[in-house]
Amino acid sequence: MVRLLVVEDEARLAAALQRGLQAEGFAVDVAGTGPAGLDAARHGGYDAMILDVMLPGLSGYELVRRLRAEQHWLPVLMLSAKDGEYDQADGLDCGADDYLTKPFSYVVLLARLRALLRRGVPERPTVLAVGDLRLDPARRRVTRADAEVALTAREFALLDYLMRRPGQVVSKIELLDHVWDASLETAPNAVEVYVGYLRRKLGRDRLETVRGAGYRLAT
Amino acid sequence: MVRLLVVEDEARLAAALQRGLQAEGFAVDVAGTGPAGLDAARHGGYDAMILDVMLPGLSGYELVRRLRAEQHWLPVLMLSAKDGEYDQADGLDCGADDYLTKPFSYVVLLARLRALLRRGVPERPTVLAVGDLRLDPARRRVTRADAEVALTAREFALLDYLMRRPGQVVSKIELLDHVWDASLETAPNAVEVYVGYLRRKLGRDRLETVRGAGYRLAT
DNA sequence: GTCGCCGCTGTGAATGGGCTGAGGACGCCG
DNA sequence: CGGCGTCCTCAGCCCATTCACAGCGGCGAC
Numbered sequence: 001m002v003r004l005l006v007v008e009d010e011a012r013l014a015a016a017l018q019r020g021l022q023a024e025g026f027a028v029d030v031a032g033t034g035p036a037g038l039d040a041a042r043h044g045g046y047d048a049m050i051l052d053v054m055l056p057g058l059s060g061y062e063l064v065r066r067l068r069a070e071q072h073w074l075p076v077l078m079l080s081a082k083d084g085e086y087d088q089a090d091g092l093d094c095g096a097d098d099y100l101t102k103p104f105s106y107v108v109l110l111a112r113l114r115a116l117l118r119r120g121v122p123e124r125p126t127v128l129a130v131g132d133l134r135l136d137p138a139r140r141r142v143t144r145a146d147a148e149v150a151l152t153a154r155e156f157a158l159l160d161y162l163m164r165r166p167g168q169v170v171s172k173i174e175l176l177d178h179v180w181d182a183s184l185e186t187a188p189n190a191v192e193v194y195v196g197y198l199r200r201k202l203g204r205d206r207l208e209t210v211r212g213a214g215y216r217l218a219t
Numbered sequence: 220m221v222r223l224l225v226v227e228d229e230a231r232l233a234a235a236l237q238r239g240l241q242a243e244g245f246a247v248d249v250a251g252t253g254p255a256g257l258d259a260a261r262h263g264g265y266d267a268m269i270l271d272v273m274l275p276g277l278s279g280y281e282l283v284r285r286l287r288a289e290q291h292w293l294p295v296l297m298l299s300a301k302d303g304e305y306d307q308a309d310g311l312d313c314g315a316d317d318y319l320t321k322p323f324s325y326v327v328l329l330a331r332l333r334a335l336l337r338r339g340v341p342e343r344p345t346v347l348a349v350g351d352l353r354l355d356p357a358r359r360r361v362t363r364a365d366a367e368v369a370l371t372a373r374e375f376a377l378l379d380y381l382m383r384r385p386g387q388v389v390s391k392i393e394l395l396d397h398v399w400d401a402s403l404e405t406a407p408n409a410v411e412v413y414v415g416y417l418r419r420k421l422g423r424d425r426l427e428t429v430r431g432a433g434y435r436l437a438t
Numbered sequence: 439g440t441c442g443c444c445g446c447t448g449t450g451a452a453t454g455g456g457c458t459g460a461g462g463a464c465g466c467c468g
Numbered sequence: 469c470g471g472c473g474t475c476c477t478c479a480g481c482c483c484a485t486t487c488a489c490a491g492c493g494g495c496g497a498c
Contacts, residue, residue: 066393140388140432152485153431190487192445199446211444211495371474409476411456430455430484 003027005046007037034058053080075116128163135163149201158194162217171214222246224265226256253277272299283315294335347382354382377413381436390433
């Protein structure tokens with residue numbers, strides 16, 4: 001018997017999901033708020049969780065983040081309204097395993113869910129490694145050629161974001177949106193400043209400037 | 220029917236153990252690597268595990284540590300090569316229940332195993348150890364370099380939580396959720412205060428502050 | 439070469455995260 | 469009731485961190 005947890009505050013959608021999934025032979029529990037969902041996920045012994053992003057009390061992002069911080073590797077399929085306010089990378093970054101944009105097809109949901117269950121418990125997210133750089137999100141440690149590098153919170157967040165996209169060009173705007181608080185109005189120069197800090201600590205040639213486009217982490 | 224799990228990569232020894240123990244009336248499964256052993260131990264419903272220290276993929280120490288961190292209290296009998304690289308205390312500290320040094324007598328193995336099974340599932344986790352700190356959850360005692368340290372209930376709970384995640388950064392929010400009553404609205408400053416108390420009692424450098432992220436127990 | 443723009447960096451100010459001493463609230467025990 | 473131990477809030481301090489600013493340097497267009 002495969003046990004699922006659905007965390008969704010919209011009662012009609014929650015009920016529809018529950019009925020549909022039960023018809024497929026799953027055992028389904030529903031939680032209607034973020035805190036209730038977090039608690040159930042912690043202690044309920046579920047095989048997977050379907051999680052809405054917009055939730056009262058605690059956002060889906062925050063919920064997954066906390067779950068992962070506590071070493072729970074329950075597979076998570078995230079549902080988001082496609083209002084563009086949040087984007088896909090956000091969900092995956094904070095520890096979800098797959099992602100669907102509302103409105104979604106029920107068949108697609110089922111297929112993704114089955115894929116997730118087949119994959120089983122995601123192996124513990126390993127340290128991120130690019131070249132001789134390592135970044136361990138849980139221990140919040142960064143090493144370069146096995147030597148520890150001390151980073152401030154902002155530097156760490158920036159490097160984290162770049163290391164999840166090695167070789168890709170990331171624009172300053174994108175970095176401001178994701179590494180800095182989106183609401184806060186910060187000058188793009190701040191990104192330049194922090195890239196400068198990272199270059200000093202990690203070596204000049206790790207972070208390439210792509211003039212007019214953004215930055216790229218050398219692979 | 221008593222079910223045993225043998226985790227041992229040396230095929231000849233594994234086979235010998237399996238035959239011998241089956242002759243004694245046990246049901247015996249064998250896993251040949253650390254990860255396979257961990258997985259079997261988690262889900263296999265065994266009554267006890269015989270575990271080699273040197274394993275491909277995941278050491279025996281690490282295997283037990285993870286198992287205990289997940290609140291599995293399966294009795295574990297550990298086997299180590301006596302090359303002195305690891306010592307007995309290591310094995311016991313990380314959560315094994317008994318210990319044998321290779322080469323061992325089969326009769327002794329059997330006797331220890333029977334003792335372990337008779338004792339039943341250890342009622343509580345064994346002593347948590349990090350550096351020269353020991354914390355015994357059952358007896359509610361903490362020692363530092365063999366000297367007892369008196370802690371209040373809250374201090375104890377906080378240290379307990381941190382010692383189950385050595386080296387990892389734990390945020391104040393997470394601590395409030397787990398060490399304090401989640402429902403209760405407590406200011407994050409309370410965490411700072413109690414970290415201060417622990418530092419006074421345990422030594423200044425045991426608890427590292429990771430600014431903007433949380434705290435980390437030095438390993 | 440010249441010009442303009444983009445990015446880099448040293449300086450310094452404001453912020454706010456974290457630490458601590460003081461003390462109030464509460465429960466327990468004599 | 470008074471003393472004691474524990475829990476937790478509060479306010480003030482310290483200083484690492486963050487970021488704006490402004491001047492400089494270099495790249496690319498022409």
